Amino acid sequence: MAQRVEQLTHPAAAAPRADKFSALRRAIRMARRKPLGAFGGLIILLMLIMAIFAESIAPFHYNKTHVRDRLKPPSATYILGTDNLGRDIFSRIVYGARISMIVSLSSVIIGIVLATVVGTTSGYFGGAFDILVQRVVDAWQAFPGLIVLLSIMAVVGSGIVNLTIALGVLVAAGTSRVIRSATLSVKEHTYIEAARAVGASHWHILLRYVLPNVMAPIIIAATVTLGFVILAEASLSFLGFGVPPPYPSWGLMLNGSGRVFMLRAPWMALWPGIAVSLAVFGFNMLGDALRDVLDPRLRGT
């Protein structure tokens, strides 16, 4: 009886619990239906755990050198071997996950926010504003990604903050196109017309009606973009224009010393490459599964 009273007086209190429960059930159901997507999600989860708890997982600090143990093959002490300075490769891979995740997550957040603002307003308002904005997007997309990134980094100087902003701005263009076309189709619905009829302002409509309805493509784009950004960061760091040393970026570990000592110590080049591939693979698989589930038009393809 008491329970029923509580439910009657606080109907809202019960709702989130039921919602959370069904969300969990939905996640399990999705994992069963999309095993590859779940596998991708699991890889990402492991990467995130490595990134957050790097201090507890890595046996050594990423820059701790063991002068006597240079270029050692994998062993019980150094699970993945050591590099030319005697640094434990496993520890550097674990800390590398932190760099990779920080750079990719923050640049994708920058990119997605920018893309959402540009995409929704451009699609919603249309007209001359849309034509002008789309020409800027056209121009920005015409630059080969890696080349313009390298050029920006060479001009402004390498560094994690510069890299994150440059990556964010780069991915915004393509993503804004996707969000714009989603906005164009949402705009035609009668509920938008109804909102206009009751006198809702443009900004109110954009925030309350358009944004929630273009959320699915935004989430899909963000996941797939994360994979791309990890790859781009690794490529730039490999070429020496991304994350500066001594930070243990996976791309940087493959650069210079990794190539010079590769004949004597192939493990130096092997593990960072596997780490990058796994992270990108994880985000791609997860993105594919999300697309199937969230975007009914593409379901099954």
Next chain:
Amino acid sequence: MRQYVIKRLLLVLPTLLIITLIVFALTRLIPGDVVELMFQEQGYAKDVAAMRAMLGLDRPLHLQYLSWLGEVLRGDFGTSLWTKNPVLEEILYRLPVTLELGIVAMVFAVSMAIPIGVLAAIRQDTLQDYAARSFAIGGLSIPNFWLATIAIVLPAYYFGWTPPIQFIKFADNPWGHLGQFLLPAFILGLSSGASVMRLTRAMMLEVLRQDYVRTAWSKGLQERVVVLKHALRNAIIPVITILGIQLAQVAGGTVIMESIFGLPGMGKFLFDALLQRDYPVVQGVNLLLASIIVMMNLVTDLTYAVIDPRIRYR
């Protein structure tokens, strides 16, 4: 049709103008201390003021832009700080190597991706489909610079064989010249091939469900005819669009491949220019590539209008 062509042509002009603005803005991001560094490290000029004058940084912004734009329109891309030669001349001299690499890479990508994509679609959810999809995701996930490094190291480790670092000219040894492009082009083509394959598969699956394909089947046509003539022709249009985007990606990848395999193309030139802070070259390469890609996209769009009448009347 004519109206569509005119509209499409008019849209290119503002895009090209914005591209010049972006390229111009790029070198105006140079922090002040870097200008100082350029004159100290590289010795491009005798003092900071001369260095700033050399980069054109000593005048008001709009005047800088206008005079630069005027020069570019006359085909003058400035002078390389490092080689002291005209930028455009240096780029055009190296362009054939990059084009060769890029074209061979695209040929690899398309000739692998489209047949595999079609096969994966008509055998959906079989072992072949899974194999093709795993291969594609591998191609998307594995960094090409890593594959390239491994491709150089593993044969060296096991067989003591390394790819020639010296560039072979076509005139000296035609087969050797072509051969040195195969490995970098294959690696470069993998990730583009993966995207093309996935899109081909997705589009084929969608088209194969259409009524006209069912009609073709029920007329008793051979599988080959239904798949290639009725389905693939309709599925291929979006695939052609993505080729334009892939072209930009391949262009970016040439920087890495040319640097690793020692091919003296535009990508390697750009990379060296970046290391030398040779900004006129950086500007020139960006401007040229972006303009080429805009023009390629224009050609693709116009080709579509010819292939697909629905686009013309939209």
